[in-house]
Amino acid sequence: MFARIVCAAALLAAAPLTRTPAAEAAPQRIVSLNLCVDQLLLQLVPPERIASITWLSRSEGDPELLPLAQRLPVNHGSAEEVLASHPDLVIAGRFTTSATRRLLQKAGVPLLEIDPATDWEGIRRTTREIAAAVQAGARGEELIAAMDADLALLRSRPAHAPVRAIGWGGAADDVPGRDTLFNTILETAGAINLGARATGPASFDIEQVLRVQPQVLLRGAAYAAAPAMRNQIAAHPALRQQHYSVITYPEAVYGCAVPRAAALAVQLADELDRLRQKP
Amino acid sequence: MKRHTRLVLVLSLLLLLLAALSLVTGRGGQWLALPSDEAEARLLRLILWELRLPRLVLALLVGAALGLSGAVLQGLTRNPLAEPGLLGVSSGAALGAVIAIYTGLGFAWSLSIPLLGLAGAFGATALTLALGGGGGVLVLILAGAAVSALMLAGTALVLNLAPNPYAAYEITQWMMGSLTDRSWHEVLLAAPFVAAGVVLLLSTGRALDALGLGELQAASLGVDLARLRRRVLLGTALAVGAATAVTGAIGFIGLLAPHLVRARVGHEPGRVLWPAALCGALLLLASDLATRVLPVQPELKLGVLTALVGAPFFLWLVWRMKRVAP
Amino acid sequence: MSLLAASGLCVERAGRRILDDITLAADAGEFIAVIGPNGAGKSTLLRLLAGLQNPDRGSVTLDGQPLSGYDLRKLAGRRAFLPQGARCEWPIAVERLVGLGLTPSLPAMGDFTADDRARIDAAIDVCDLRAQRAQPVTTLSGGELARAMLARALVGDPQVLMVDEPLAGLDPRHTQQAARRLQELAAGQGKLVIATVHDLTIALRRATRVWALKDGRLLADGPVGEVMNPALLRELFDVEASVSGTGARAYVDF
Numbered sequence: 001m002f003a004r005i006v007c008a009a010a011l012l013a014a015a016p017l018t019r020t021p022a023a024e025a026a027p028q029r030i031v032s033l034n035l036c037v038d039q040l041l042l043q044l045v046p047p048e049r050i051a052s053i054t055w056l057s058r059s060e061g062d063p064e065l066l067p068l069a070q071r072l073p074v075n076h077g078s079a080e081e082v083l084a085s086h087p088d089l090v091i092a093g094r095f096t097t098s099a100t101r102r103l104l105q106k107a108g109v110p111l112l113e114i115d116p117a118t119d120w121e122g123i124r125r126t127t128r129e130i131a132a133a134v135q136a137g138a139r140g141e142e143l144i145a146a147m148d149a150d151l152a153l154l155r156s157r158p159a160h161a162p163v164r165a166i167g168w169g170g171a172a173d174d175v176p177g178r179d180t181l182f183n184t185i186l187e188t189a190g191a192i193n194l195g196a197r198a199t200g201p202a203s204f205d206i207e208q209v210l211r212v213q214p215q216v217l218l219r220g221a222a223y224a225a226a227p228a229m230r231n232q233i234a235a236h237p238a239l240r241q242q243h244y245s246v247i248t249y250p251e252a253v254y255g256c257a258v259p260r261a262a263a264l265a266v267q268l269a270d271e272l273d274r275l276r277q278k279p
Numbered sequence: 280m281k282r283h284t285r286l287v288l289v290l291s292l293l294l295l296l297l298a299a300l301s302l303v304t305g306r307g308g309q310w311l312a313l314p315s316d317e318a319e320a321r322l323l324r325l326i327l328w329e330l331r332l333p334r335l336v337l338a339l340l341v342g343a344a345l346g347l348s349g350a351v352l353q354g355l356t357r358n359p360l361a362e363p364g365l366l367g368v369s370s371g372a373a374l375g376a377v378i379a380i381y382t383g384l385g386f387a388w389s390l391s392i393p394l395l396g397l398a399g400a401f402g403a404t405a406l407t408l409a410l411g412g413g414g415g416v417l418v419l420i421l422a423g424a425a426v427s428a429l430m431l432a433g434t435a436l437v438l439n440l441a442p443n444p445y446a447a448y449e450i451t452q453w454m455m456g457s458l459t460d461r462s463w464h465e466v467l468l469a470a471p472f473v474a475a476g477v478v479l480l481l482s483t484g485r486a487l488d489a490l491g492l493g494e495l496q497a498a499s500l501g502v503d504l505a506r507l508r509r510r511v512l513l514g515t516a517l518a519v520g521a522a523t524a525v526t527g528a529i530g531f532i533g534l535l536a537p538h539l540v541r542a543r544v545g546h547e548p549g550r551v552l553w554p555a556a557l558c559g560a561l562l563l564l565a566s567d568l569a570t571r572v573l574p575v576q577p578e579l580k581l582g583v584l585t586a587l588v589g590a591p592f593f594l595w596l597v598w599r600m601k602r603v604a605p
Numbered sequence: 606m607s608l609l610a611a612s613g614l615c616v617e618r619a620g621r622r623i624l625d626d627i628t629l630a631a632d633a634g635e636f637i638a639v640i641g642p643n644g645a646g647k648s649t650l651l652r653l654l655a656g657l658q659n660p661d662r663g664s665v666t667l668d669g670q671p672l673s674g675y676d677l678r679k680l681a682g683r684r685a686f687l688p689q690g691a692r693c694e695w696p697i698a699v700e701r702l703v704g705l706g707l708t709p710s711l712p713a714m715g716d717f718t719a720d721d722r723a724r725i726d727a728a729i730d731v732c733d734l735r736a737q738r739a740q741p742v743t744t745l746s747g748g749e750l751a752r753a754m755l756a757r758a759l760v761g762d763p764q765v766l767m768v769d770e771p772l773a774g775l776d777p778r779h780t781q782q783a784a785r786r787l788q789e790l791a792a793g794q795g796k797l798v799i800a801t802v803h804d805l806t807i808a809l810r811r812a813t814r815v816w817a818l819k820d821g822r823l824l825a826d827g828p829v830g831e832v833m834n835p836a837l838l839r840e841l842f843d844v845e846a847s848v849s850g851t852g853a854r855a856y857v858d859f
Contacts (some may be wrong), residue, residue, distance in 0.1 A: 211322075493694070
C-alpha cells in the first residue's frame with residue numbers, strides 16, 4: 001500500500017503536468033474535455049467529484065456508462081464553460097487550444113494533457129497517470145487488472161487463422177492504419193488489419209477494397225442515428241455481390257485508450273468466432 | 280462544313296481512346312492484369328462492370344452536360360466568360376443535394392437527391408437570370424456570384440446544423456467533386472435528366488447563332504427570345520443540376536470546353552455545341568484518369584483538379600480580354 | 606390597301622409621350638426617309654413598324670393583317686430590320702453572317718443547302734463583298750460592315766426593309782454607295798424601304814417620300830419635293846435652311 005503511494009507520487013512528479021495540483025486534497029470538481037477521458041473518469045471516481053464531461057458522452061461511448069453519463073453536466077469544450085464550473089482539475093487530450101491553456105493558467109486551474117496511447121502498455125501508463133491525478137490509484141489498478149484478465153483470456157483461446165479485416169466506411173473515410181488503437185484491438189482479437197500496410201491516413205476506394213480481398217468489413221457506428229453518407233457503405237452493388245460480412249463497431253471508443261478497450265477486443269473476438277462458424 | 284465534321288470525328292476518336300484507357304486504369308495507375316484463375320477473373324469482371332464502366336458512362340454524361348451548357352450560356356450571354364458555375368447552377372444543385380442527404384430524405388427516397396439537386400439548380404439559375412439577364416455581361420456575372428454566395432451560405436447552414444459531426448467533413452469532400460465509387464444506380468438516377476437537358480440545349484443552336492447579332496436583330500429574324508431563355512434555363516438546370524447532384528461540384532469544364540473548340544468551328548455559337556459537348560466529355564474523362572494515375576495520397580478530388588487547371592485558364596482569359604478590349 | 610399601315614400609334618415612357626398618335630401608310634416601291642431631331646422618336650417608330658416593340662395604343666398592319674397576330678418566322682421572312690450600329694459579337698466569316706439572314710427559313714439543325722448558298726452568293730455580289738467573304742466580320746471597316754449587314758438583311762429577299770441610321774459613320778463614298786443601293790432596292794426591285802437619316806441632302810436626292818417627326822408627333826408626311834422646304838425644316842430643326850438645286854444635284858444648306 002505504502003509502495004503504491006510512493007509510486008503514485010513518483011508518477012505524479014514525472015507526469016507532464018503544466019501545474020502541480022495540491023498533493024494533499026483530492027480534486028473534487030474535475031472537468032474532462034475529452035470523450036475518452038470521460039469514459040475513464042466515470043469508472044475511476046464517484047459522480048459527485050465530476051463537474052462536467054463532454055457532450056459527446058451523452059450519446060457515444062460504452063453503453064454501460066451511458067446512463068451515468070447522461071445524468072452529469074456537460075460542456076462543449078469552450079473555455080468559458082470550463083471556468084464557469086469552477087474546476088480544480090481539468091483533463092484534456094493533446095489538442096487543447098492554446099487560448100484555453102492560457103486562460104486556465106491565468107485562472108490558476110491545473111490542466112493535465114494526455115497523450116493518446118495506441119497499445120496495451122500505453123493504456124496502462126495513461127490510466128495510471130490519470131488515476132494518480134484524481135487520486136484514485138487503487139481503482140485505477142483494479143481497472144488495469146480487469147484489462148489484463150481479458151487479455152489473458154484472449155491469449156488462452158485456441159489460435160485460428162487470422163481473419164482478414166479492414167475498417168472501411170466509404171471512400172471519404174480514412175482507413176485506420178498501423179499505429180492506431182484500432183489496429184491493436186484488431187490484432188489482439190485475432191484479425192489482420194488490411195489497412196495497416198500504409199502509415200498515416202489512407203483512403204480506399206471500392207476497387208482497392210475489392211483488391212485486398214477482406215473477409216470482414218468493420219463499419220464505424222458513431223452517430224449512426226443521424227443521416228450521413230457513410231452509413232450507406234454496403235449499398236454499392238460491387239460490395240453487395242461480394243457478400244462480405246459487416247461488423248459494426250463503436251467507433252468512438254475504439255479510439256479511446258482506456259482499459260475497457262480489452263473488453264472490446266474480447267467482444268470483437270467473439271463476433272469473429274461466430275463468423276468463422278457460419279457456413 | 281468540312282472543318283466541322285473533321286473536328287467532331289477527331290474528338291470522337293480521342294474519346295474512344297480515353298474511354299478504353301479509363302477502363303483499364305485503376306487507382307495509383309494500376310493496370311488491369313490478365314486474370315490467372317477463375318476467382319481473379321470474377322473479380323475483374325466485377326470491377327469492370329460495377330465500378331469502371333458506370334464511372335466511364337457518368338464521366339461522359341457529366342462532361343458532355345457541362346461542356347454543352349457552357350457553350351450555350353456563352354452563346355446566350357455573348358460572352359466567353361460564362362459557364363454554369365458562374366451563374367450559380369452548380370452551387371444551387373449542391374445545396375439541393377446536400378439538403379436531401381442531410382435531412383435523411385435522400386436515404387428514404389433515393390430519387391430525391393437528383394430531384395432536389397435539380398430544384399436547387401433551377402432556382403439558382405432563374406434567380407441569376409432574373410437579376411442580371413438584361414443588364415449586360417458584367418451585371419450577369421455579378422448576379423451569378425451573388426446567387427452562388429447565397430447558395431453557399433445555405434450549404435454552410437446545413438453543415439452547421441447537421442446532427443452528425445461527420446457531416447461537415449463529408450459535405451466538403453463531396454463538394455470537391457468526384458466520380459469515385461459511383462455505380463449504375465447513380466447513372467440511372469442522373470441519365471434521364473441529363474439526357475433531357477442535353478436535348479433541350481442542343482435545340483437552341485439556330486437561335487444562338489441569330490442572337491450573335493444582338494437581341495433586336497435576332498427578334499427580327501424570328502427568334503422568340505423569351506422562349507429561348509426558358510429553354511436555356513430549363514436545359515441547363517436539368518443537365519447540370521442532375522450531374523452535380525450525383526458527382527458534386529465540378530467547375531471550369533463548361534468554361535474551358537467551348538473555348539478549345541470555338542476557333543475551329545468559325546466562332547458560330549450554334550456550331551460550337553456538339554464539339555463542346557464532346558470536348559467536355561474528353562476533358563472530364565482525362566481529368567478523372569489523372570486523379571487515378573497521379574501519385575497523390577489521399578485521392579485527389581476531380582473538382583480540385585479541374586479547378587487547378589481551369590482557374591489559371593480563367594485568369595488568362597480575363598487578361599487576354601483586357602488586352603483586346605478598347 | 607397599303608402594304609404597311611399604322612394607325613394611332615402611342616408610346617409612353619415614364620409619363621413622357623415618345624410617340625403621339627402616329628398614323629401613316631406606305632407602299633411597295635417607296636423609299637421613305639424618316640427625318641427629325643434627336644429624341645424625336647424615329648428609332649421607336651421603326652421598331653414599332655417592324656413589330657419588335659408593341660405600342661401602348663394603336664396598331665400596325667402588314668398587308669392588312671395586324672403585326673401582333675403575325676407568326677414570328679413568317680414576319681421575319683417578309684420584312685428585314687437593321688438597328689442602329691448593327692454589329693456581330695462573334696468573329697464569324699462574312700458569308701456566315703450573310704447566311705444568318707436566312708434563319709427564318711432554316712430548319713432547326715443542319716447546314717445550308719445549295720439553294721441557300723446561291724442566295725448568299727447573290728446577296729454578297731449585290732453588296733460588293735466578294736473579296737471579303739471569308740474575312741471575320743470583326744476585322745471589317747465601317748463601310749464593309751454596313752454592306753455586310755445589308756447583305757444579311759437582303760439575302761432572304763424581304764418585301765420590306767427597315768434600316769435605322771444606315772449611313773451613320775460612313776465616309777462620303779460609302780454614304781453615296783449605300784444611299785444609291787437603298788434607292789435601287791425601292792425603285793428597281795419594288796421593295797418598301799424605310800430608313801432614318803440625318804443627312805438631308807441624301808434624303809432629298811434619293812428618297813421618294815419623307816416622314817418628319819418631332820417630339821413624337823408626325824409633322825409632315827408626303828413626297829420629298831413637297832415636304833423638304835425651308836419652313837418645315839425650320840420648324841423641325843430650329844435652324845435656317847435653304848433647299849436648292851433639282852433632282853440629283855439638289856442639296857440642303859444650313
